[in-house]
Amino acid sequence: MIAASLLKISIQALWANKLRTGLTLLGVIIGVTSVMTIISALEGMMGAVESQLDRLGPSTFIATTIGGVATSEEQWHEMLKRKPIDIDYADDILEGCELCEKVCPRTFNSANIKYRGERLRDVFVMGSTYNLIDVVDFEVDQGHFHSREDDIYRREVVFIGETVREALFSGVDAIGKSIRLDGKKYTVVGVAKKMGSMFGQDRDKFVVIPLDVSIKQFGKPRRNSNFVIKARSVDDLDEAMDEARIVLRSLRHVPYDKPDDFILLTADAILDQLNSVTRIFRMGLVGISSISLVVGGIVVMNIMMVSVSERTREIGIRKSVGARQNHILLQFLFEALLTTLTGGLIGIVLGYIAAASLVQMIDMQISPSVFGMVAGLSISTGIGVIFGIYPAMKAARLDPIKALSYE
Amino acid sequence: MTLIETKNLWKTYTMGTEKVHALSGVTLQIQKGEYVAIMGPSGSGKSTLMNLIGCLDTPTQGDYILNGKAVNKMNDDELANIRNREIGFVFQTFNLLARATALHNVELPLIYNGSGSLDRVEKAELALKRVELTDRMLHKPSELSGGQRQRVAVARALVNDPSLILADEPTGNLDSKTSVEIMKLFDEIHRQGNTIIVVTHERDIANHAHRVISILDGKIATDEIVTEDQRRKAQ
DSSP states (O other): OHHHHHHHHHHHHHHHTHHHHHHHHHHHHHHHHHHHHHHHHHHHHHHHHHHHHGGGOTTEEEEESSOSOOOSHHHHHHHHHSOOOOGGGHHHHHHHOTTEEEEEEEEEEEEEEEETTEEEEEEEEEEEOTTHHHHSOOOEEEEOOOOHHHHHTTOOEEEEOHHHHHHHOTTSOOTTOEEEETTEEEEEEEEEOOOOEETTEETTOEEEEEHHHHHHHHOSOSSSEEEEEEESSSTTHHHHHHHHHHHHHHHTTOOTTSOOSSEEEEHHHHHHHHHHHHHHHHHHHHHHHHHHHHHHHHHHHHHHHHHHHHTHHHHHHHHHTTOOHHHHHHHHHHHHHHHHHHHHHHHHHHHHHHHHHHHHHTTOOOOOOHHHHHHHHHHHHHHHHHHHHHHHHHHHTOOHHHHHTOO | OEEEEEEEEEEEEEETTEEEEEEEEEEEEEETTOEEEEEOOTTSSHHHHHHHHTTSSOOSEEEEEETTEEGGGOOHHHHHHHHHHHEEEEOTTOOOOTTSOHHHHHHHHHHTTTOOHHHHHHHHHHHHHHTTOGGGTTOOGGGSOHHHHHHHHHHHHHTTOOSEEEEESTTTTSOHHHHHHHHHHHHHHHHTTOOEEEEESOHHHHTTSSEEEEEETTEEEEEEEOOHHHHHHHO
């Protein structure tokens, strides 16, 4: 009951000092907005990376020689010196690793593509066996992915990304048409569903051709290859990776006392590494933007101090008619909290808008995050309490006699 | 029945290395329903005595029993409760909240004892009626004359039905005509059965009371009954 009345008194006091309240709000809004922008944008980016990695699936991993994060220059040089992974190992891995369900070797090249008069430069060309579609989460929009027979008979067929389709076949059905990859003729058998771009990179500017066809055209791959391996189930993933490691060590003749000269990467491991590499960067950004939050807090405290000394007499009057210390404390704390919470709410909305337009520049989207909102609200409440409590306590402890005679 | 009983009250301030005794052993009793004036020149200690009686301050030494409660041993919050329930202040400078209406100013003591808002408004309206300001309830202090402001303060002092009305130089900021009006109001409130203590340095004002206690150098100098004759003259 008393708290409700005190809250009303606080609202009236804030309303009566619109300019002062507005300036305090501005301080809080700037602080919360900048922090929320950073948090939302970072969270959005990490979320996008995560959803991208999810295409790998929770039971798949990649075997490669260069990858992950090199923590020193020596390690990087060591990685570069490793002999490339041999894509002929696919059958050996499948045989030696009982828990591996599918093994899919891949090569990576690039080519210029032509269809009639249309031309598209530097398209990412992946060579893979027919089972890539079961291992990596491409979605087929039209036609189909190349088949086992296409692999066996080394047919010159191609599965194209949306960007390629758009550039070469706008308004025309692409299936069955012949295109040229660096001059060599391929027949389009399927089109992938659009994936959109990320970090400004177009993820639909690719084609996939049968593995042996790609070797025939581009030569045997060196470092531009890896394996995607799918375990029988998510639960088998760890054991499958162990088995695959043993097979690869023996195939690559790694002495028992030497570390692996290859890497097995899961989506989780990639995400972890990404997280750990970007952690300092992210903390730094949040830290820098927090400075404006502290400044906002100091604005609140400063204005509260002015408000308390300006209203010394009012405090004296309230105390003389029986207000206890806590009543005065609450009245002023409510003022601080109302200001910071309102500022916080506005800041969350503005921060979200700013973050959304920021990440849009790198072709991504964010959705409002519960974490962000909870963080924003607790941050602004925290500022209200931390920076409001001292002036409020100062008010609460005023001596009523001195306060009443204050001019 | 005894409302106020002080035994050997001392109030000592330390100024630098020197000790100043604002009150040096004040012992007095005031009965319920009395109308008492405390007189004395400035620096005599009468304000200090008023602060102690009003529970705005605690004595350095000595006992103070208000309405059966030992006040001198209370902490800040307990004193606030006593001020809220037992005492109604009227100050020389009115001490009204400038931004609040007369009604809200009168409501103020009721906020701090947790009364509901309907109850508060009802009681505040009643108190304003007693000081004949029903038509000025929604005016702010700046829209009221000095006499009206002081009547709002009197209504605020009355609203909680306290056992003691404590007025500190209530006419100090008023012209003589308005002063008379306010003192008449106090006479009326006293007739209704309230206990009143008025602190003043003016004999005319003091003579409205039924008993005058003079303070000098922190001690009670005289404690006299005001005769009917003196009172009639003052009125």
